[in-house]
Amino acid sequence: MNVLLTLLRRREAGIAVMIALFCLAVGTVKPQFLTLDQMRIILLLTPLIMIGAMGQMMVIVARHVDLSIGSMLGFSAMVSGMLYRFDATWFGFDVPWWTGVPLSIAVGALLGFGNGILIQLFKLPAIIVTLGTLSLYRGMTFIISDAKQIDRQWIPSEIKGLSQTSILTIPKDFPIAGGFNIPWIVIVAFGVAVLTYLFLMHTRIGRQIYALGSNPVAAPLRGINVAAVTLLVFTISGALSGLAGIMYASRWGFVNPSNTGSGFEFQVIAAVVIGGVSINGGVGTVLGTVLGVLLLGCVAAALPLLGIPGTAQSAIYGSVILVALLIDRTVRRQGIASLKRVRA
Amino acid sequence: MAPLIAARGISKQFAGVEVLSDVDLELKAGEIHALLGENGAGKSTFAKILAGVYRPTRGTIALNGHIADIASPIVAQKLGITLIHQEPISFPDLSVAENLVLGRTAGAPLARVPWAEMAREANHYMHLLGVRIDVTRPMRGLSIADQQMVEIARALASDSRLIIMDEPTAPLTPKEVETLFGIARRLRAEGRTIIFISHRLEEVRQICDRVTIFRDGNKIATEDIGNLSDADIIRLMIGRPLKEYLHKSGHAHIGELALKVEGLTLPGVFRDISFEVRKGEIVGLGGLVGAGRTDVARAIFGIAPAESGTIEVNGQEVSITDPSQAIGLGLAFVPEDRAVAGIFRTLSTEQNITAAVPWQIAPGGLIRGALERAMAQDSVRRLRIRLASLRQPIGELSGGNQQKSILARWLLTDPTVLILDEPTRGIDIGVKAEFYDMIGELAAAGRAILLISSELPELIALCDRVLVMSEGRITADIPRAEATQEKIMSAAVPQAREVAA
């Protein structure tokens, strides 16, 4: 009984099972869904959401939410894009290809810091502030870019290469999985996940994020610097959105003031919620979030393969979110029941 | 040699209410010092000021002769001052071990979390306190007692020179209390200082060297424990001899059955609860924090209904699944936690008072301002609620007056059965006396009253019978004549029950 319970409480197990079942189901209809090749496609669908989800997860664990990530992504991507586009006219020389990476991250961090300041300084609810900056930052993106798209010819080929070339490539003539490779952005995304894990599970500040979300009232009594932690999580969320921004430029080869990053927040929050991060703060694991992202990736990759029209996609996403919520709910019910048992 | 702590002229105000005035107190190194006083005397507030939770409105604190500005819990921690809060604070989603070390000032933000050592250390202290909990399990779901033990362990682990324990023993069993005292003595031997806050004189006598007595936010006296008899202490605590201010409202004549509870059970919370309350009768319900009293009350009132058992109101068997039904049946429930379950902080006092009787103020659906105003006004007058305007948000009122307003809310429903859960908790002494009078009057007016209280004198003085709960069961039903603190305590504490049996 108890074993079952603890297994059930392992939210990750649940999602892993969901993913496995889903893939098998699709695989029976379309065998090519279970190929390495397909895995690569799925992996290539996930990096941006994965990176964004790591930041969002920290924010939600700290009992906040960040709706502005999409706009931060767009803005920071645009800043880098414009650097690449105009560096010659501005500085008279071409900047090295990698400059966009730190730049985007820095810009994103700055925007996130802005969110944090508003929230912490004026004691405002994060959901409203970020709803405001969602529109504010998007507008700023239009203004700085004069509503002009940065075309792929301006994005350095090395940047674009990040989503094609890779460190580990199995030689073409190799019997199994010939030519299979995992592009850089996927590796970067998982790298971010690992770092997030180390940060949240193995540093004092990381644990303080959980503590803050778990009991905001008691946090200061335990000497937790609430202001600092809040600012930190929002800054990180911004920085990661910035990273996702440059990754967007790499993956899609352009930066567009209106498309780039719009709707990102919904995908990411969906992934995080599916991953079992509790909106009430204090609860959530990197593994769960990663699995949540992968589940969404599998769904996205399976639809066209099954010939399901794109029009059905968002309905399916919606259902997935609600199902995840239902599972979460039942698991928590178990939790509460066991709690009562403890008392008598 | 300068005293470890020298507090001078400490005063504290909350929203213009002075809850501490000019308290001077000196603590020697290596003493166990008791703080005594009625509920709301200001003990916890003083403790919190020492621990940097509150800043004093006036006054200074010197450590070893040097003025120290204890600006925050972190500072207190650095100065070696640790507070065990009256209500244990915990981070339910973090493991027991983490709760134990959280807030250590040592280490950079990015310092590694030493999970292994952490667990080892936690186990060590848990063993020391003789508690058997898996330190890797999350805090959520621990009993209040266990949570308290973790708090204590935390204090020990922090190796501070001043440890303040605010009613640490309230939820503990005598055995646990003994272990705690053993440790306390050893700490004293190591030259550490302990402030021990408790309502239990015998405990104070067991381990304390000196006592300081608070009343209405003033320090009344500091004495060696040996120089004071219990009678002296109580006199100092409440200003006048006990019997005078707790007059027994004997004359209420006890009428027919109003509330009958039969085998009420909510698995895991309480079981087989049976008792009856008659019109005009005041039945006390005593026990330790976490005994399940509130949950029983909540079950009767339909907030968290029991799974089995029957409830009869005025002889009729009823099923209550929602408070609105309970109210319809003439039940009323003044909850234990005012802020959480009682008041609508930001809404006007008049709204708060009339909340339970909507249809009386809005015959036909539309609210009649004048009608509401008149009813609220009448309650304010009768209960002597002190406020500036009926439109004032109730949050701006003092605790006592908030509590009166909640009582007023329920009196408007003209209840036959009135359940009061810790009605005088955190209420200052003057208002408290008024409450005792009111409760007496209500009984005299033929209402049946179930009084849940952790304050033994209160139970003994006011109640015609005292029921005692322990670990979710009723362990005693003591008629007024035989009700003594000892009897109630021994029934409230689990071990004692086994001994008796």
Next chain:
Amino acid sequence: QAVGHNFKVVYIGKNTGNPYFDSITGGFEDACKQIGCEFEFVAPATAEATSQIPFIEAQIQRGVNVIAIAPNSPDAMNQVLDDARAKGILVLAVNGDLVGNESHRDANILPVDFTKTGPNQVELMGSLIGYTGEIAILSATTEAPDQNTWIAAMNKTLAEDPKYKDMKLVATVYGDDQPEKSTTEMEALLSNYPNLVGVIAPTTVGVAAAAQVVQSRGIADKVHVTGLGLPSEMRDFVKDGTVKAFQLWSPYNEGWLAAYFADGVLNGTIKNEVGQTFEVPNLGSITIGDKNVMNTQAELTTFDASNIDDFNF
């Protein structure tokens, strides 16, 4: 009633930040410099069906003489466009038409004769794959009116012209003009049809996405991508050989033609009737086709390594 040449013309694009409209706008601006009219470009932030309505309302209120619009929806704007025309404003659909609702605009300016687009694309694809093998189409949305007319024409050509008898159209998929969606659809095509040799993507977003998939898989020698694309977006793919050739028209000329047409109509020098012919600088003589549709050029322009650098849009 002649309004003179200093009339006010506004062009309402699908959405801001859409590179395609920069060059149309360029055409309008230059033409208005010549003519002497006032030109303004406005566009909503998103290309959602109703997002243009407040802008049309606003232009009516501002009393412009000409509203040129790239409609986000074939019918959502019918009511407000009628209001505009009732106020005597000349309403032109420029680049994209109100298919099925032509009565709600005065005239429609398209870059090319859309009936020729399908065949042109098929011929280009054929020339790339030696007129044999399995091909697929990656389109915009399932209901995109222009793409659907072209796709219909492609099917017809493939079926009827013996020249293409060895070319087999195996699938038509829709990327909804989103890079993400288009990419996954393209990937799915490649895994579902292993011996695919060509993909036609008659949409700028789709063709770029398809090219990118081919590029990242390094299968340019095996799968040929072509379609309708913007030189600015396709330049790299052409240069690295991922895409041999693709087609489009000159958006610039659409703006140019629209401005001159408006000037003529407003000043009575052009009769907005089917069959009428008139001269436009640099474009020569233009004929108003049925449903008052006119084109800037007959055939598509083909871009390849030889000429890609001559185009800056």
Next chain:
Amino acid sequence: MNAESPAVATGHDAAPPRPRWQVLLIRPETMTLILLILGVFAGSLLSPFFLDINYILRSFTLYSEFAIVALVLTMVIIAGEIDLSPAANMALSACIFAWLQANGMPIPVAVVLGLVSGLAMGAVNAFFVIALQLPSIIVTIGTLTLYRGLAQIIAGDKSIRVPEWFIGVDKIMLVGIPLPVVLFIILAIVLGVVLGNTIFGRQIYQIGTNDVAARHAGIRSARIKVGLFLLVGVVAAFAGIMTASRLGSVRYDLGLGGELQMVLMAMLGGTYIFGGRGTILGTFLAAWLLVIVSTGMIVANVLPAVQLVVLGALLIVSIIATNLIYSRTQR
């Protein structure tokens, strides 16, 4: 106020009351009103074509559907919940309505079924939020995706036409005011009275202020919340069908992004996102503010970019102001 005289035995423990004029004037609605007036000035400075009541009314019809839903949403937020799905609900019920009538069902029946579907969507939200006690923000993010998706499945991405005679609610004029605006005003008055002067309204505030205390006081908070979700559902459906009549056709992306507009209206009106505070008047004014600001900028051909910035800034400024005001009345 002699009624209060006996109480004015102000004890040391009672804080002095705030003067009456403060109670009346220092409220978020005042700020909204001021912003509104400023907006009108700014608008007329920006463009000579702006200050034309008919134009403003006509422009309001473009936002009237959102505004109408925002009024109900205000009550939901005051009750301590939130619903982000109404815009998607509008689209789905409009699609259902349009699809049914396009497939030969008589318009009145189709309308009724459209409204019923809206009610059902409200019920789904209520089920997840009340019965399963899940946070409404997440639930409705889920249902917003789901409803929009279902609309897309029903309509594909082609648009469904409605018959000519059904087109043009916004062209119907009552005393020179377009019908949708009239409906908005009437609904505002009705809901204003309900929220301000009835037990139902009173209890909505009490639930939003302290749900636990409300239940202890015998208030059926679950019932009331369910009622509110259902109300939003059906009103959203109504708004969706009204939009169909205004546009003459229905697509799945009808009212896309409307949820933000609605929340924006409530917030600009001083409704407190965590419940317990806010008024219909505030939302009423905020709706006009929003229309004035956006149309003012559009008619002046201000970049949509700038409009986004202004709206975002407005929201943040107003929430800061609201917070200051409330914390002031809080003490």
